[in-house]
Amino acid sequence: MSQIQQQYQDNINTIIQKIKEADAIIVGGASGMSTANGHDFYNHSKYWIDNFSEFEKNYGIRGNFEALYYKYKTSEERWAYLSKHCTLMFDTPPGQTYMDLHKLIKDKNYFIITTNQDMQFSKLFSEEKICLPQGDAHWLQCAKPCHDKVYPAEDIVRNMATSAKDTRVPTELIPRCPMCGGEMEPWIRSFVFLEGEFWEDGLNKYRTFLAENSNKKVVFIELGVGPMTPNIIKYPFTQMAYNWPNAFLVRINKGEDTTPDYLINKTITMDADIAQVLSDLASHM
Numbered sequence: 262m263s264q265i266q267q268q269y270q271d272n273i274n275t276i277i278q279k280i281k282e283a284d285a286i287i288v289g290g291a292s293g294m295s296t297a298n299g300h301d302f303y304n305h306s307k308y309w310i311d312n313f314s315e316f317e318k319n320y321g322i323r324g325n326f327e328a329l330y331y332k333y334k335t336s337e338e339r340w341a342y343l344s345k346h347c348t349l350m351f352d353t354p355p356g357q358t359y360m361d362l363h364k365l366i367k368d369k370n371y372f373i374i375t376t377n378q379d380m381q382f383s384k385l386f387s388e389e390k391i392c393l394p395q396g397d398a399h400w401l402q403c404a405k406p407c408h409d410k411v412y413p414a415e416d417i418v419r420n421m422a423t424s425a426k427d428t429r430v431p432t433e434l435i436p437r438c439p440m441c442g443g444e445m446e447p448w449i450r451s452f453v454f455l456e457g458e459f460w461e462d463g464l465n466k467y468r469t470f471l472a473e474n475s476n477k478k479v480v481f482i483e484l485g486v487g488p489m490t491p492n493i494i495k496y497p498f499t500q501m502a503y504n505w506p507n508a509f510l511v512r513i514n515k516g517e518d519t520t521p522d523y524l525i526n527k528t529i530t531m532d533a534d535i536a537q538v539l540s541d542l543a544s545h546m
């Protein structure tokens with residue numbers, strides 16, 4: 262075994278030991294968890310090419326990120342994209358990284374915070390144990406928003422996606438706000454994102470879990486967190502791992518920076534393939 266392989270194996274063994282001893286596990290999951298399964302929503306990926314070639318042909322857009330912010334001439338065209346994307350997210354089974362994580366922590370006292378909006382965590386973990394600060398496409402809100410409520414999206418988006426023709430949905434299927442009659446909007450981070458009671462409730466559950474466990478043996482597991490929104494997972498996890506007496510931080514991400522010196526005895530950082538690491542960890546359970 263080479264030195265690098267030995268180091269990798271030592272890290273896996275230490276993480277398993279820490280998880281077994283932990284009173285609480287706090288997971289921070291981001292896009293790297295999904296891209297590892299081929300669910301790449303941001304680039305000109307296989308997922309895009311397989312499902313959205315019509316949109317590329319009609320508008321020249323080359324990925325879901327562009328598609329989400331593209332200025333469609335009509336709402337019928339915009340909803341053709343949104344409804345198809347949302348329906349695919351409902352239909353996509355949970356990826357292997359999520360199944361391995363589930364195997365790893367399902368019998369522990371855990372909580373998850375995720376910036377992902379692709380519903381993958383919700384397919385395996387209880388909604389009571391997930392905080393969604395960036396929203397999630399399970400829900401719709403008023404686009405103004407004129408009132409504080411989110412609505413289940415599934416039947417509405419499926420109906421639109423099934424009825425779409427040549428990147429347009431029938432006008433009468435576009436979801437309308439029951440209060441003001443304006444258009445609805447997927448409940449995902451945007452300029453009109455509704456940070457109301459539902460959003461606050463998720464954050465409160467997360468804060469309560471943190472408060473209950475701050476003096477216990479806690480393992481933070483940070484998975485696939487990139488540089489886009491460090492203030493949601495990365496910075497708070499670093500701070501809590503540093504300040505809490507019995508906390509340990511596991512950070513797994515391809516291209517991850519090395520650990521800062523002040524955390525050296527309280528963290529393992531793995532610049533590695535997240536799918537491989539989770540698979541190796543899950544095989545110990």
Ligand SMILES: [Zn+2]
Pocket residue numbers: 403404405406407408438439440441442443
């Ligand atoms: Zn409204």
